[in-house]
Amino acid sequence: MPVREVLLAGADDRDLTKLAEYQAIGGYAGVPKARAMSSDDLIAELQAANLRGRGGAGFPMGRKASLIDRSSPKPKYLVVNADESEPGAFKDREVMARVPHRLIEGCLIAAHAIECKDVYIFIRGEYLAEYEILQSAVDEARAAKLFGDVEITVHRGAGAYICGEETALLDALEGKRGQPRPRPPFPPVQGLYDAPTQINNVCTIATVPTIMEIGAAEFAKIGPESSPGTAIFSISGNISRPGNYELLLGTPMRELIYDLAGGIPDGRELKCVIPGGSSVPALSPDEIDVPLDYDSLAKIGTFFGAASLIVVDDRCCMVQLALRSTKFYMHESCGKCTPCREGTRWMVQLLEKIEAGEAELSDLDLLDSVGSRMLGRALCALADFAVYPVASYLKKWRSEFVAHVEQGCCPYGGESSLEGIVAPLDAHRHHPGLEVIA
Amino acid sequence: MSDDVTLTIDDREVTVPKGTGLVEAAMAAGIEIPVFCYEPRLGDPVGACRMCLCEVAPGPPKPQAACTLTAADGMVVRTALTSPMARDAQNGTLEFILVNHPLDCPVCDKGGECPLQDLTFRYGPGNTRMTFPKRTFEKPIPISPLIALDRERCILCYRCTRFSEEVAEDGQLVAVNRGAQSVIATFEDEPYRGTFSGNVTELCPVGALTSTQYRFEARPWEIQNVPTVCGLCPVGCNISATTREGKVKRILSRNHPEVDEGWLCDKGRFAYSHLGARDRITAPLVKAGPRRFEQVSWEDALDAAESTLRAGGASTVTALSGGESVEEAYALAKLLRQGLGANEAVLPEEVPDGFDAYRAPLSALRDAKSIAVICDEPVVERAPVVDLWLRSARRKGAKITYGVPEGDVEGLVTDAPGPRYGATNVYYLPRTPNGRGVTDAWSAAGDGEPVDEQPRLLVISGDEAATDPSVRALAADAKFVLGIGMFEDSFRGIADLVIPGTSYLERDGTTVNLEGRLQRQRRSVVAPVPDVTMFISKLAERFEVEVSPHVSVLFGEVAAKCFGGISFGDVGERAELPPRAEEVSDTNPVSDTHTNPVSDTHTRAAGTGLRLVTYRPLFSGAAVERTPELEFQKPGAEIQLSRDDAKERGIKNGQTVTVSSNGTSFELRARIAKDLQAGVVRVARDHAGDLHANVDVKP
Amino acid sequence: MTLYDAIQAERAKYPEGSRSATLEALRLTQEKHGWLSPDALREAAEALDVTPAYCKAVATFYDMYHLEPVGTHLVEVCTNLSCALAGAQRVVDAFTSELGVAPGETTEDGDVTFRTVECLGGCGYATVVTVDHRYRQFVGPDDVPAIVEELRAGS
Numbered sequence A: 001m002p003v004r005e006v007l008l009a010g011a012d013d014r015d016l017t018k019l020a021e022y023q024a025i026g027g028y029a030g031v032p033k034a035r036a037m038s039s040d041d042l043i044a045e046l047q048a049a050n051l052r053g054r055g056g057a058g059f060p061m062g063r064k065a066s067l068i069d070r071s072s073p074k075p076k077y078l079v080v081n082a083d084e085s086e087p088g089a090f091k092d093r094e095v096m097a098r099v100p101h102r103l104i105e106g107c108l109i110a111a112h113a114i115e116c117k118d119v120y121i122f123i124r125g126e127y128l129a130e131y132e133i134l135q136s137a138v139d140e141a142r143a144a145k146l147f148g149d150v151e152i153t154v155h156r157g158a159g160a161y162i163c164g165e166e167t168a169l170l171d172a173l174e175g176k177r178g179q180p181r182p183r184p185p186f187p188p189v190q191g192l193y194d195a196p197t198q199i200n201n202v203c204t205i206a207t208v209p210t211i212m213e214i215g216a217a218e219f220a221k222i223g224p225e226s227s228p229g230t231a232i233f234s235i236s237g238n239i240s241r242p243g244n245y246e247l248l249l250g251t252p253m254r255e256l257i258y259d260l261a262g263g264i265p266d267g268r269e270l271k272c273v274i275p276g277g278s279s280v281p282a283l284s285p286d287e288i289d290v291p292l293d294y295d296s297l298a299k300i301g302t303f304f305g306a307a308s309l310i311v312v313d314d315r316c317c318m319v320q321l322a323l324r325s326t327k328f329y330m331h332e333s334c335g336k337c338t339p340c341r342e343g344t345r346w347m348v349q350l351l352e353k354i355e356a357g358e359a360e361l362s363d364l365d366l367l368d369s370v371g372s373r374m375l376g377r378a379l380c381a382l383a384d385f386a387v388y389p390v391a392s393y394l395k396k397w398r399s400e401f402v403a404h405v406e407q408g409c410c411p412y413g414g415e416s417s418l419e420g421i422v423a424p425l426d427a428h429r430h431h432p433g434l435e436v437i438a
Numbered sequence B: 001m002s003d004d005v006t007l008t009i010d011d012r013e014v015t016v017p018k019g020t021g022l023v024e025a026a027m028a029a030g031i032e033i034p035v036f037c038y039e040p041r042l043g044d045p046v047g048a049c050r051m052c053l054c055e056v057a058p059g060p061p062k063p064q065a066a067c068t069l070t071a072a073d074g075m076v077v078r079t080a081l082t083s084p085m086a087r088d089a090q091n092g093t094l095e096f097i098l099v100n101h102p103l104d105c106p107v108c109d110k111g112g113e114c115p116l117q118d119l120t121f122r123y124g125p126g127n128t129r130m131t132f133p134k135r136t137f138e139k140p141i142p143i144s145p146l147i148a149l150d151r152e153r154c155i156l157c158y159r160c161t162r163f164s165e166e167v168a169e170d171g172q173l174v175a176v177n178r179g180a181q182s183v184i185a186t187f188e189d190e191p192y193r194g195t196f197s198g199n200v201t202e203l204c205p206v207g208a209l210t211s212t213q214y215r216f217e218a219r220p221w222e223i224q225n226v227p228t229v230c231g232l233c234p235v236g237c238n239i240s241a242t243t244r245e246g247k248v249k250r251i252l253s254r255n256h257p258e259v260d261e262g263w264l265c266d267k268g269r270f271a272y273s274h275l276g277a278r279d280r281i282t283a284p285l286v287k288a289g290p291r292r293f294e295q296v297s298w299e300d301a302l303d304a305a306e307s308t309l310r311a312g313g314a315s316t317v318t319a320l321s322g323g324e325s326v327e328e329a330y331a332l333a334k335l336l337r338q339g340l341g342a343n344e345a346v347l348p349e350e351v352p353d354g355f356d357a358y359r360a361p362l363s364a365l366r367d368a369k370s371i372a373v374i375c376d377e378p379v380v381e382r383a384p385v386v387d388l389w390l391r392s393a394r395r396k397g398a399k400i401t402y403g404v405p406e407g408d409v410e411g412l413v414t415d416a417p418g419p420r421y422g423a424t425n426v427y428y429l430p431r432t433p434n435g436r437g438v439t440d441a442w443s444a445a446g447d448g449e450p451v452d453e454q455p456r457l458l459v460i461s462g463d464e465a466a467t468d469p470s471v472r473a474l475a476a477d478a479k480f481v482l483g484i485g486m487f488e489d490s491f492r493g494i495a496d497l498v499i500p501g502t503s504y505l506e507r508d509g510t511t512v513n514l515e516g517r518l519q520r521q522r523r524s525v526v527a528p529v530p531d532v533t534m535f536i537s538k539l540a541e542r543f544e545v546e547v548s549p550h551v552s553v554l555f556g557e558v559a560a561k562c563f564g565g566i567s568f569g570d571v572g573e574r575a576e577l578p579p580r581a582e583e584v585s586d587t588n589p590v591s592d593t594h595t596n597p598v599s600d601t602h603t604r605a606a607g608t609g610l611r612l613v614t615y616r617p618l619f620s621g622a623a624v625e626r627t628p629e630l631e632f633q634k635p636g637a638e639i640q641l642s643r644d645d646a647k648e649r650g651i652k653n654g655q656t657v658t659v660s661s662n663g664t665s666f667e668l669r670a671r672i673a674k675d676l677q678a679g680v681v682r683v684a685r686d687h688a689g690d691l692h693a694n695v696d697v698k699p
Numbered sequence C: 001m002t003l004y005d006a007i008q009a010e011r012a013k014y015p016e017g018s019r020s021a022t023l024e025a026l027r028l029t030q031e032k033h034g035w036l037s038p039d040a041l042r043e044a045a046e047a048l049d050v051t052p053a054y055c056k057a058v059a060t061f062y063d064m065y066h067l068e069p070v071g072t073h074l075v076e077v078c079t080n081l082s083c084a085l086a087g088a089q090r091v092v093d094a095f096t097s098e099l100g101v102a103p104g105e106t107t108e109d110g111d112v113t114f115r116t117v118e119c120l121g122g123c124g125y126a127t128v129v130t131v132d133h134r135y136r137q138f139v140g141p142d143d144v145p146a147i148v149e150e151l152r153a154g155s
């Protein structure tokens, strides 16, 4: 049960998109507090809070700030990653739609820590309503002279999952094709416009005001020691009460699925859970007694990822699940590096062959091998994201893959919940004149 | 703290300077790290192809892209040589690259000199596990009359697009689409129009971008590459001429880091087809009618030339092109000055030597913090590669001013003698490829003064001189004209006797580039005619002048007077820049020896009008006229304006404007040029009609 | 305000000499012309002081730019995992029969372009549909006729 709310606190009772309402519950008090501190002290405070990034990697936000090369003569930048495109994730969106000022306050505090005057919030292009709310909140706060000498610019994306990857995001923000950059150099040293840049997820930044409010020491006490604070968990798929739940990190997964979200509807059986958005290794029903935090999930071989659970019931063909998932990653591969560009396409071709019942057992090993040759060898993690889930399906539900081979068709005989699903890739008109892969 | 770092690569310890890339560090240890996308001349590494994956400690327990790493103390690197992880990674990368590669090597121009073939041979899988239809594209598609693109062969290393974006900065060649559907393209069906486009054919590590001229012309094992130097502009880029069966088939760069950094302009790369032009002169010609020539035997040509010269005597005037080799110019000068006492020459241009005290390699331009460019003509039209050096200087943060700078600068690029504004490196831009060498050769051949009588004979050396309006005017007045050149059309109607000439690709000799660098040109193919020097040598015998037919001897005589007596053999494969000359006068080396044109030609013209500069486009002249593939590169009917002048008149880029100067007036397309100072406008010579120096431009 | 001036205003938000306004410039250009035709790309390039090829390179990278003509209205159905598990395909089929066009196509009268898209970030409210970029959530096959009706009425 949510012991305390951090990100969405107060949003049920009041319209916190309005500046006055947000200030009425103590909003923006953290800004003067922070500005009274030196950058070093503020960074020390943030490090003490041990707030881990909510964007996926779980890297401590304070440590990241400490890596910013503040000695550089160049301007320093803060970039908020609001590109939220991971299938299964819709939490950043709720924060921007309901508590935009908390995000803005977090920006102003973090900006002071790294001596930054220009903040950019990169919001995915599809989030139109959220953009409008956020933009008017920014304008309202600016008009209320809360910015001081800081400027916040909301920058809209134009539809590309890869722009969630921090360096691709920077290129998109620079008006280029959003393709990842090699690292090193890392953004804290050479980021936006080649200047030192801090990049954080929406929820990470929106948590910062609470650290200012209650102090790092108190914050560090919330939830498990290794990852304090709360997270908004998005849960979707075959689940009775889908939606966002702000919970303490470390809340048991079973509790979220069965007590809070009401379990599996239509009297079906739970088949698998993809715990971090579609890009992480899936868990079988016997693996869901795990606390929802970075380290516990890592221990059982998956990732916290985007804190987004996709629940799958027993009507779903795992080969179709793998195929649909891989079509997404092929569609979103930026095309810059070889293993991802060629590998995702090859995986799709193999999975289609398997689903069609035309594969041999050796094709399952080939699929596995192709994946293993992509893992850890691409320029960014998208290639890994394509492989992780498929590798886990292949490992944990191998019998279903084998059944496709042995029966020479999909054992679900057209009854799978994903039967016939049309992916954008299948009807590709976005790039005129080019192949639509059969 | 030392400036070196020591690391271990495949158990070999190697010490390299701080900042050395891992790929170079391995090279220093004699170890290959295979690469496709990595090319330091294209800017920061992109880490795209993943060919260079190695095991690197310290670092994450997965293969690292070596091309994106710099050598550090204590680093332990394992390549495919000693690391199973690296070997599998590199093998995997090649498998992925080949998954959609057509493997049409037998019909691919790159076959046999293809990095993809070589690396697959060394690191790739022996077989394919790909059983699905490969990606197919329409192929080959011409992205310009010069370049064909095969998208199936493309491995998306982004070398060509990075060149276009970050070196030439023309923004013409780009990647479109995303993921597996990414392809290289120009905008719609527009050709890749840019002075340096051809370089992408050399950068491409596969057969995706090929030269239309070289397509299906030769196999690598049938060709020779002759190391020589381009003779088409004063930069003198180092090149290799690829020849097969006595014909030049293509021109490749032969990277001279101080001169060209491995880049060529499209004129130098593609204009070689002029060697086989239909109006190439293959035998001596005598006038046989107003627009007709007749071939004569070499013996008759000798007799005719002798009597002509005797008739011409000391008043004979000689017009030189500046495209001759030092030796050709010297042989001719020696015959005329010593045999006839004919000391009157129309040199291609005045080349001040005062700047030689500030001589520096072109590569030094890149490191200058501030540069002034005092040249009304676009630098790229006169000395293309200099424009690339200026661009890389700007990318490195140099402040570049066009026109007279306020205060001092580090580097000066100028087309006229004049003050140097405190510059320590000065680059003078001659008009002609070897203007400097020709001037030296002429002066080395004698020191007599011109006689003061009405000239009867005009000797025209070279096609460039023969097609120069002022020379043609002289020809009209002369009783008799003796020409030496390659193409009939250049001399038709003006010359009475023409001796066949040869191209810079067909002769041995030397040439002096704009830096003052003496470079060696080698005979790449045998000309259809004997060397000019051979003819002159024979002719000279009849005047009791000793002109050797051997370039080494001719060079020796010039060198004794002008090049510090070095021998022909000493002019190396990759020539060094001679030491700086003594300073002539401390503040202003040349303004006291010449009236200073800077003050009158480089300042705003009087009145409300704009000062018109007509320039000779790079893509013009005898060689280009005879290379149809280069036609599309010629400048359009446009007028270049500075931003300010355009704003002032409310003129937008690309809009049609009316240009008028006393009486005449016609329409041109406006182009806003960043390298123009206010008050000056530019039009290519062929489009300037009879406009005067002071024009009005209206929307 | 002309497109040119609007784009200059966007450029002013970012450091001198950066190309950061490109994405927004292309969005504005598309709003003006409906899709990014070659001439539209030229117009954007002129205002951004970049080459048309550069604009094409960027425009073809992102899904929200149209490089072919599209209908007056745009209907997009998410068919990524969560929506798919909740029956997105039945919604797709409903639109296909109501509009008479397959995903990726535009109705004969050029009124509606219909396509499937990847995750829209509404997984908890499946099936998510956007109509002219506005989200509709919990859309089932039965809601489709009304939506199409509304569109037809709208134009």
Ligand SMILES: Cc1cc2nc3c(=O)[nH]c(=O)nc-3n(C[C@H](O)[C@H](O)[C@H](O)COP(=O)(O)O)c2cc1C
Pocket: A052, A053, A054, A055, A056, A057, A058, A059, A061, A081, A082, A083, A084, A085, A086, A161, A162, A163, A164, A165, A166, A167, A199, A200, A201, A202, A204, A205, A380, A381, A382, A385
């Ligand atoms: C392919 C890919 C997609 C990503 N998408 C997102 C995203 O949508 N939102 C996000 O916050 N981080 C995303 N990330 C993670 C970011 O690269 C980066 O680690 C994160 O924004 C850092 O913020 P944090 O430290 O606050 O977590 C993605 C990473 C990859 C490799």
Ligand code: SF4
Pocket: A162, A179, A180, A332, A333, A334, A335, A336, A337, A338, A340, A341, A378, A379, A380, A381, A382, A383
């Ligand atoms: S892994 Fe995929 S998305 Fe990432 S850089 Fe390579 S091609 Fe682009």
Ligand code: FES
Pocket: B034, B035, B036, B037, B038, B046, B047, B048, B049, B050, B051, B052, B053, B065, B066, B067, B068
């Ligand atoms: S050479 Fe290193 S990634 Fe291409």
